[in-house]
Amino acid sequence: MPPKPRxxxxxxxxxxxxxxxxxxxxxxxxxxxxxxxIIAGAILTQNTAWRNVRLALxxxxxARLWSFQALxxxxxxxxxxxxxxxGYYNQKxxxxxxxxxxxxxDFGGSLSAMLALDATVLRDRLLAVWGIGEETxxxxxxxxxxxxxxxxxxxxxxxxxxxxxxxxxxxxxDYQNMFTRLLPKDAQLFNEYHAxxxxxxxxxxxxxxxxxxxxxxxxxxTGYAAQ
DNA sequence: TACCAGGTGACTG
DNA sequence: CAGTCACATGGT
Numbered sequence: 001m002p003p004k005p006r007x008x009x010x011x012x013x014x015x016x017x018x019x020x021x022x023x024x025x026x027x028x029x030x031x032x033x034x035x036x037x038i039i040a041g042a043i044l045t046q047n048t049a050w051r052n053v054r055l056a057l058x059x060x061x062x063a064r065l066w067s068f069q070a071l072x073x074x075x076x077x078x079x080x081x082x083x084x085x086x087g088y089y090n091q092k093x094x095x096x097x098x099x100x101x102x103x104x105x106d107f108g109g110s111l112s113a114m115l116a117l118d119a120t121v122l123r124d125r126l127l128a129v130w131g132i133g134e135e136t137x138x139x140x141x142x143x144x145x146x147x148x149x150x151x152x153x154x155x156x157x158x159x160x161x162x163x164x165x166x167x168x169x170x171x172x173x174d175y176q177n178m179f180t181r182l183l184p185k186d187a188q189l190f191n192e193y194h195a196x197x198x199x200x201x202x203x204x205x206x207x208x209x210x211x212x213x214x215x216x217x218x219x220x221x222t223g224y225a226a227q
Numbered sequence: 228t229a230c231c232a233g234g235t236g237a238c239t240g
Numbered sequence: 241c242a243g244t245c246a247c248a249t250g251g252t
Binding site: 017047048049051052056057084085086087088089090092125173 | 241242246247248249250251
């Protein structure tokens, strides 16, 4: 019986989680050390391959642009030239400086003070920063503040859509609500689940999917059709 | 060579 | 509110 499009239940989400965990876990995400690198990486990786982000982060270290204070003080054009390998470097230089300005001016230079905000308040405060959208805000809430906010990205949408899981809409919140409603509100689970979806999408569930190698093949609309 | 990669904000109808 | 576009590099 081919899977049909439908709203999933908790058991469906946990089945996928367990299959992916057996295949790839534990992931120990995020690929970066410490709050500063995670936040800088989250901004630099917007619509960009992580390979290019690593080059830009390396350049920032070499240039001693490795604190929010330093980013706040550096000239924007110089920062742009340093992060050039990450692409969109003019926009991203502005984004890094906008974020640094908030940390320095609104939180006295203390990132910890910002991270201490209640999860939903923190998320709203992050969204108010130019250049921080929903995914980047959730990256920071989950992977820096360690508070449960499920991250939705292009990989997550692709896998959910191919499985045939109906979310009730195409907006970010529609996908996020599906996970949030059906899973226990646990930061460690959200962390690992998103990391596993990332691993699976980048290795198997690519734009051009490798369904013959997929551990979800028998429960996936796309995978079933491919057999 | 053309396509792809962990988005976001501005603008349009 | 949904669709479209600019933003840019490095790998395959």
